[in-house]
Amino acid sequence: MLHPKYRWESLSSDVKASRLLADSLDISPLLATLLVSRGIGNPKEAELFLSGTMKDQHDPMLLSGMKEAVPRIRRAVETGERILIYGDYDADGVSSITLMIYLMRRLGATYDYYIPHRTKEGYGLHIPALEEFHQRGFTLVITVDTGISAVEQIAFANKIGMDVIVTDHHEPPAVLPEAYSLINPKLPFCPYPFKGLAGVGVAYKLAEALLGEQTPVEWTELAALGTIADLMPLTGENRMIVKSGLASMARSAFPGMTALLGTAGWSNGEVTSTSVAFGLAPRINASGRMSHANRAVALLTAESLDEAEIIAEELDVLNKERQLLVEHILEEALLQLEEQAGRNDLPRVIVVAGKGWNAGVVGIVASKLLERYYRPTIVLGINPETGESKGSARSIPGFDIYEALTECEDLLDHFGGHPSAAGMSLNCNKLDDFSLRLNKFADGLLNPEHFVPVMQTDLDCSLQDISLQAIEQIESLAPFGMANSCPRLLIRDVKLLECRQIGKDGKHLKLLLGQNGHTVEAVAFGKGELAPLLSEQAVLDLVAEAGINEWNGSRKPQLIIQDLSVSHLQVFDYRGSRNPAAQLEDLKGKLMNIPACGTGNPAVVANHSSKFLSDCDLKDMAVWVYDKEVGVIPGNTLAKAGDVNEVRTLFVLELPESSEGWSRMLAEFSMLERVYLLHPMRSSHEIIEMPSRDHFKLVYSLLRRTDMSAFKEDELVSALVKRTGWSKRMLELTLGVFEELGFIDRDSGKITVNPTPSKRPLESSSRYRELGLLAEMEQMLLRARVPEITEWMLTRIQGAS
Structure with a gap:
C-alpha cells in the first residue's frame, strides 16, 4: 500500500446545469462541468470568466476613499508638493512601489519612495522615516500594500502636517487610522464589488482613477506579478489583470521584467502564472529578505537591458543564498520540535x-x-x-x-x-x-x-479521456492560481508500467501509466522518495493535473501528479541480493521517515537458525521467526514487546521450510501493506518442482528394480539423482511421500522397498499435498515476476481470512 498525502474530496457535479451551460455558451461538456463545479454556472458569469478583459473591470471610483485621494494627489502634483511613496518589502509591495513610481513619472510629480528594511525596521509605517521625510519637505504620503493598521504612525503624520493616503488590502483592524483617505476594498463600509485585490491591485486602481483610459496596459505586468506573488485569488478582476499582465510579459516593455524572466529560465513563448510564482516572485522577494527591496525596485525601473541583467543576476544569487539559509533554519527548527x-x-x-x-x-x-x-x-x-x-x-x-x-x-x-x-x-x-x-x-x-489536508478534485476520468483536445479545453480556464487551481483529475485503477527517479539526487519521479490499452507519461515533482514504495505494475489511484509536453515538434499529453495511492498489498523484488544486510539497511533508511508508509512498525522474518539474524544489525527492528504451528513467534525483545497486527512493512530474509509456514505467517501479519523479498535464490540442485503422477511412477519403478535388500539412503538418493535429474532435496521429499504411503520403510539411514504395499492414492498422502504446496510456493517466490507473486499472495491472504 501507499498512503495518499491528502484526503481527496470531489467537487460536486451538476450534470443538468453543466449541460445547460454547455448549450448556452456552445462550449464542451468537459469545460462546462469544470465551470459548474467551481460555482460558475450562470452563463453571464461563465462568459465573463472565460472572456473577460480589462474593459470589464469595475469603476475604481467605487472604492471608498478614492474620491478624496484623486483630487488631493492632483493638487499635490499641480503645486509641486513632494510626495512620498511608502511601501512594503515583499513582491506585492515592490510591484506596488514600482507601479506608483511609473505613475508619478507619468503625472510629472515630485516624489521619492521608501521601503523599510525587513530585519532592521520590519513591516509597516515607521515614525523615524516619516520624520526624516518631513524634514526634507514631503507633505503627502501615499502608502501601498501597508498602512491600514498604522493608527499611531498616521496620527503622528497628521500632527506634523503630513497628509496620508492609505492604499492597502490587508485585514482592517477594529480601530482605523485617521488618514486623509483610506482605500481598501476590505473596509466594511467600502462598496467596491471585488474584495480580493492585492496591494498592487489597489495601487493599479488608484492609477486608473487618475489616468482613466490612458493607463498603460503594460502596467498590468506589475499588477500581475504582485497579485500572483501574494497568493491572491485569481478570480474576478484579479483574473483579468493577470491575464492581461501575462500576455504583456511575453513582449514586456520593462527591461527588468525581461531580464528576470531570462534569469528564471524563460526564453520565449507564453509566460504563465507558474513562471511568475516559481521564477519571478522568489527572486523579487529575495531582495527584501536577504538585502534590501530597493534593488528589486531598481530592477523593475531599469531603463536598459544591460543594467537590468546585472541586477537580475544579483537577485538570482541572493535567491540561491536564501535557499541555503532556509534549509539551515529549517534543520534547526526541526531539531527544536523534536526536543519539544x-x-x-x-x-x-x-x-x-x-x-x-x-x-x-x-x-x-x-x-x-x-x-x-x-x-x-x-x-x-x-x-x-x-x-x-x-x-x-x-x-x-x-x-x-x-x-x-x-x-x-x-x-x-x-x-x-x-x-x-x-x-x-x-x-x-x-x-x-x-x-x-x-x-x-x-x-x-x-x-x-483539521490536521488532515484536503485536496479537492474536479473530475473523475480515465486515461482515455486525457487527450490533447481535452487539455486545451482545460487550459482555457488559465491563468491558474489561488481559488482557480489547475483542474485536478481523479484517475483510479491505473497500472504502473515504468517508474524511475529523475533530477538532481533523484528528487522527482517519471512514470509510464497504462489503463485499458491507453498509456500516458506522468511526472511527480518532489516525490522521488516514493520510488521504493511503488512496486512493479502496482495499481494506482492518483490526482493529477493535465498538461502538454512539447519536444522537438511533438505534442503529447502528460500528467503532473499531485498525489497518489496504492490500495493493495505490494511486493518488492530484491531477491538474490549479493549483500542483503546492506540492502536491508538502505531500504530502512529510505522508508522509515516517509509519511506515505503510514503508521505501524517494520519487521523482518527468517528461520530460527538464520545466519542473517547474526549478519544484520536488527537492534531497532522487530524480528520474527517462522513457526509451523502458529505462523511466527517473536525472535527478539522488540517483537516480544510488539504486536503482529502493528506490522505494516515486512522484510523477508528467508523462505520457510514449508508452505504451511508461509501461509500461517501471512495469516498472522494480517495488516501487511508491503513485503520486501530479500531472500536468497536457491541453486538449481535444490529447486523443487511439483512432480507429476508419471514422475512418481518413474521413481517407484526404479526402486522396484533394485533388489529388496536395504540400501543406505544417501547412496540411493545419489543414484536416483543421476537417473532422474531431480534435485536431491526433491527426491528426499518424494521418498517421504512413499514412506507415508507404505511403499518403503526407513530405518537407521537405510531404505527398504515394501514388496506388497497397500494400494493408496497419492492424494491421500499429506506429504504429497505439502510437496505440491511447497513446490508452488518456491516456484512462485523464486521464479515468478512481482505481479504474479502479488496476485498469488493476495489470494493466499484472502483464503486465510
Missing part, C-alpha cells in the same frame, strides 16, 4: 524561535513546517542584542491566524496580515505566553480532522 515533543504530541499551533534566524526567511520556513506537519505554524527570529522577535505565521483552513493574533495583541508589539498568513513582533520573554495563548485559542477551534 514527538510528532504525535505536537501542539495544535507550532511556535518555534531561534536566535539569529533571519527574519526575512522565517515565513518560508513556516510554510515548509506547515507542509510537513499540517498545522498553524509561527517561526520567529530573535535579535540576540535587543531580545526582539520578528516572525511570520502560516495557517490552515479553519484557523484564522489574524484572528488568533488579535486574541494575543496585548503580547505583541505589532502584527498584521490575512486569515492564512501574518507577521508579528514581540519580546522574546513573551514567547512562552504567546505560544500558550495561541494554543488555548486553538483548543476551541481545531479538531483532529
Whole structure:
C-alpha cells in the first residue's frame, strides 16, 4: 500500500446545469462541468470568466476613499508638493512601489519612495522615516500594500502636517487610522464589488482613477506579478489583470521584467502564472529578505537591458543564498520540535524561535513546517542584542491566524496580515505566553480532522479521456492560481508500467501509466522518495493535473501528479541480493521517515537458525521467526514487546521450510501493506518442482528394480539423482511421500522397498499435498515476476481470512 498525502474530496457535479451551460455558451461538456463545479454556472458569469478583459473591470471610483485621494494627489502634483511613496518589502509591495513610481513619472510629480528594511525596521509605517521625510519637505504620503493598521504612525503624520493616503488590502483592524483617505476594498463600509485585490491591485486602481483610459496596459505586468506573488485569488478582476499582465510579459516593455524572466529560465513563448510564482516572485522577494527591496525596485525601473541583467543576476544569487539559509533554519527548527515533543504530541499551533534566524526567511520556513506537519505554524527570529522577535505565521483552513493574533495583541508589539498568513513582533520573554495563548485559542477551534489536508478534485476520468483536445479545453480556464487551481483529475485503477527517479539526487519521479490499452507519461515533482514504495505494475489511484509536453515538434499529453495511492498489498523484488544486510539497511533508511508508509512498525522474518539474524544489525527492528504451528513467534525483545497486527512493512530474509509456514505467517501479519523479498535464490540442485503422477511412477519403478535388500539412503538418493535429474532435496521429499504411503520403510539411514504395499492414492498422502504446496510456493517466490507473486499472495491472504 501507499498512503495518499491528502484526503481527496470531489467537487460536486451538476450534470443538468453543466449541460445547460454547455448549450448556452456552445462550449464542451468537459469545460462546462469544470465551470459548474467551481460555482460558475450562470452563463453571464461563465462568459465573463472565460472572456473577460480589462474593459470589464469595475469603476475604481467605487472604492471608498478614492474620491478624496484623486483630487488631493492632483493638487499635490499641480503645486509641486513632494510626495512620498511608502511601501512594503515583499513582491506585492515592490510591484506596488514600482507601479506608483511609473505613475508619478507619468503625472510629472515630485516624489521619492521608501521601503523599510525587513530585519532592521520590519513591516509597516515607521515614525523615524516619516520624520526624516518631513524634514526634507514631503507633505503627502501615499502608502501601498501597508498602512491600514498604522493608527499611531498616521496620527503622528497628521500632527506634523503630513497628509496620508492609505492604499492597502490587508485585514482592517477594529480601530482605523485617521488618514486623509483610506482605500481598501476590505473596509466594511467600502462598496467596491471585488474584495480580493492585492496591494498592487489597489495601487493599479488608484492609477486608473487618475489616468482613466490612458493607463498603460503594460502596467498590468506589475499588477500581475504582485497579485500572483501574494497568493491572491485569481478570480474576478484579479483574473483579468493577470491575464492581461501575462500576455504583456511575453513582449514586456520593462527591461527588468525581461531580464528576470531570462534569469528564471524563460526564453520565449507564453509566460504563465507558474513562471511568475516559481521564477519571478522568489527572486523579487529575495531582495527584501536577504538585502534590501530597493534593488528589486531598481530592477523593475531599469531603463536598459544591460543594467537590468546585472541586477537580475544579483537577485538570482541572493535567491540561491536564501535557499541555503532556509534549509539551515529549517534543520534547526526541526531539531527544536523534536526536543519539544514527538510528532504525535505536537501542539495544535507550532511556535518555534531561534536566535539569529533571519527574519526575512522565517515565513518560508513556516510554510515548509506547515507542509510537513499540517498545522498553524509561527517561526520567529530573535535579535540576540535587543531580545526582539520578528516572525511570520502560516495557517490552515479553519484557523484564522489574524484572528488568533488579535486574541494575543496585548503580547505583541505589532502584527498584521490575512486569515492564512501574518507577521508579528514581540519580546522574546513573551514567547512562552504567546505560544500558550495561541494554543488555548486553538483548543476551541481545531479538531483532529483539521490536521488532515484536503485536496479537492474536479473530475473523475480515465486515461482515455486525457487527450490533447481535452487539455486545451482545460487550459482555457488559465491563468491558474489561488481559488482557480489547475483542474485536478481523479484517475483510479491505473497500472504502473515504468517508474524511475529523475533530477538532481533523484528528487522527482517519471512514470509510464497504462489503463485499458491507453498509456500516458506522468511526472511527480518532489516525490522521488516514493520510488521504493511503488512496486512493479502496482495499481494506482492518483490526482493529477493535465498538461502538454512539447519536444522537438511533438505534442503529447502528460500528467503532473499531485498525489497518489496504492490500495493493495505490494511486493518488492530484491531477491538474490549479493549483500542483503546492506540492502536491508538502505531500504530502512529510505522508508522509515516517509509519511506515505503510514503508521505501524517494520519487521523482518527468517528461520530460527538464520545466519542473517547474526549478519544484520536488527537492534531497532522487530524480528520474527517462522513457526509451523502458529505462523511466527517473536525472535527478539522488540517483537516480544510488539504486536503482529502493528506490522505494516515486512522484510523477508528467508523462505520457510514449508508452505504451511508461509501461509500461517501471512495469516498472522494480517495488516501487511508491503513485503520486501530479500531472500536468497536457491541453486538449481535444490529447486523443487511439483512432480507429476508419471514422475512418481518413474521413481517407484526404479526402486522396484533394485533388489529388496536395504540400501543406505544417501547412496540411493545419489543414484536416483543421476537417473532422474531431480534435485536431491526433491527426491528426499518424494521418498517421504512413499514412506507415508507404505511403499518403503526407513530405518537407521537405510531404505527398504515394501514388496506388497497397500494400494493408496497419492492424494491421500499429506506429504504429497505439502510437496505440491511447497513446490508452488518456491516456484512462485523464486521464479515468478512481482505481479504474479502479488496476485498469488493476495489470494493466499484472502483464503486465510
